[in-house]
Amino acid sequence: MQNKIVDAALKAMLYEVTVNPKPGLVDPVTNGSHHDMNVFTFIDSTLSLRSYFEAVVKCGKDFSGENLQELFLKIRPLGLEAEKNMFNATHQVNTHKGVIFSLGILATAASYTESNSTLSTENIVAVVKAMLLDLTKNDFRSLAEKSKLTAGEKQYIKYGFTGIRGEAEAGFPTVMNIALPFLRKTNGEISQRLLDTLMVILVNLEDSNLIKRAGNADILIEVKKKVQQYFECLDKKKFLRQFDKNFTDRNLSIGGSADLLILTIFLGLLENIL
Numbered sequence: 001m002q003n004k005i006v007d008a009a010l011k012a013m014l015y016e017v018t019v020n021p022k023p024g025l026v027d028p029v030t031n032g033s034h035h036d037m038n039v040f041t042f043i044d045s046t047l048s049l050r051s052y053f054e055a056v057v058k059c060g061k062d063f064s065g066e067n068l069q070e071l072f073l074k075i076r077p078l079g080l081e082a083e084k085n086m087f088n089a090t091h092q093v094n095t096h097k098g099v100i101f102s103l104g105i106l107a108t109a110a111s112y113t114e115s116n117s118t119l120s121t122e123n124i125v126a127v128v129k130a131m132l133l134d135l136t137k138n139d140f141r142s143l144a145e146k147s148k149l150t151a152g153e154k155q156y157i158k159y160g161f162t163g164i165r166g167e168a169e170a171g172f173p174t175v176m177n178i179a180l181p182f183l184r185k186t187n188g189e190i191s192q193r194l195l196d197t198l199m200v201i202l203v204n205l206e207d208s209n210l211i212k213r214a215g216n217a218d219i220l221i222e223v224k225k226k227v228q229q230y231f232e233c234l235d236k237k238k239f240l241r242q243f244d245k246n247f248t249d250r251n252l253s254i255g256g257s258a259d260l261l262i263l264t265i266f267l268g269l270l271e272n273i274l
C-alpha cells in the first residue's frame, strides 16, 4: 500500500539519520556515543516500522468515535508491538522507541485529519491534543507503585520534567511553535537546513536522553552556550564535527532532540517544504 503519510514517516527517520555531523548521534560517518548501533541499524529499524505506520494510518482513517482519547488507546498496543519488531530488527538496541510513540501519534492524527477535514499542520495539532488529553496525569499517576522506573519517569519525580509525554500532550509545542516555523524560513542545502533546525530544537528542549547520560540537568546550560556559538560561527560543519567529538568523548547524546527533528521533517514533508 502506497500512502503519503506512511512514506513521510519512514522518509523522516531516514533523512534524520543521514544528516551529519550531529553531536553524539548516529549518522553515516560516525556512531557518536552509540557503541551498539550504526546507520545500518537505523535503516533496519526504520523498515521494521512500515507495518506499524500502515496500521496506525488505518486506525486514524477508520476511527468514527466521538472521543479521540479512544483513538490513542487503540494505537498504544500497536506501539508496543512495534517496539518488539524494532528490537528484533536491531538485535535488541533502542533506536526508535521515542519515535514509535511520538511519530505514531502524529501519523495517526494526520490520517484522521485527512479523512475528516483538510490535512494541515494546524488541524493535526488539534487532533493530537484531543487524543492525548490528560496523558501525563494518567501515565504518571501510579509511579509510586512501579518497581522499575524509566529515565523519563525518574526525571519527572526528580525535576518535574514531563519529557516526551508532556511535549506530546501539549501538541508538540517545540516542533509546532519553534522547529517547524524555523524550518519553513530556511533555504539552501537540505542537510544544512536540518542541522540548523536540530540546533534550534536542542536549545529549546529538556532532552531526557541528554540529561540521563550527563547525570544531571546542568548540561542544559552548557548546551545553550554551545548552540549560541554555533549560530555565531563561520564554519558550521567544522564546529559540529568538534561538538560531535566532544560529546562522543563524554558519552553524551541527544536522542530526544533527534526524535523531534524526525517529527519536524515529517510535517515538513507533508507541507512540501522539503
Ligand SMILES: CC(C)(COP(=O)(O)OP(=O)(O)OC[C@H]1O[C@@H](n2cnc3c(N)ncnc32)[C@H](O[C@H]2O[C@H](COP(=O)(O)OP(=O)(O)OP(=O)(O)O)[C@@H](O)[C@H]2O)[C@@H]1O)[C@@H](O)C(=O)NCCC(=O)NCCS
Binding pocket: 075, 076, 077, 078, 079, 080, 094, 095, 096, 097, 098, 099, 100, 101, 104, 150, 151, 152, 153, 163, 164, 165, 167, 205, 206, 207, 208, 209, 212, 213, 253, 254, 255, 256, 257, 259, 260
Ligand atoms: C511514553 C514512551 C515514549 C515511554 O517513555 P519511557 O518512560 O519509557 O521513556 P522516556 O525516558 O520518557 O523516553 C522515551 C524516549 O523518548 C525520547 N525522548 C526523551 N525525551 C524527549 C523529549 N524531551 N522530547 C522528545 N523525545 C524525547 C527518547 O528517545 C530517543 O532516545 C533514545 C535513546 O534513549 P535511551 O534508550 O533512553 O537512552 P540511551 O542512553 O541511548 O540508552 P542506553 O545505551 O543507556 O541504554 C532513542 O530511542 C531516541 O528515540 C527516549 O528514549 C512510550 O514508549 C510509551 O508509551 N511506553 C509505554 C509503552 C507503550 O505504550 N508503548 C507504545 C506507545 S505508542
Ligand SMILES: Nc1ncnc2[nH]cnc12
Binding pocket: 016, 017, 024, 025, 026, 027, 034, 095, 096, 253, 255, 258, 259
Ligand atoms: N541518529 C540517531 N542517533 C541516536 N539516537 C537516535 N534516536 C533517533 N535518531 C537517532
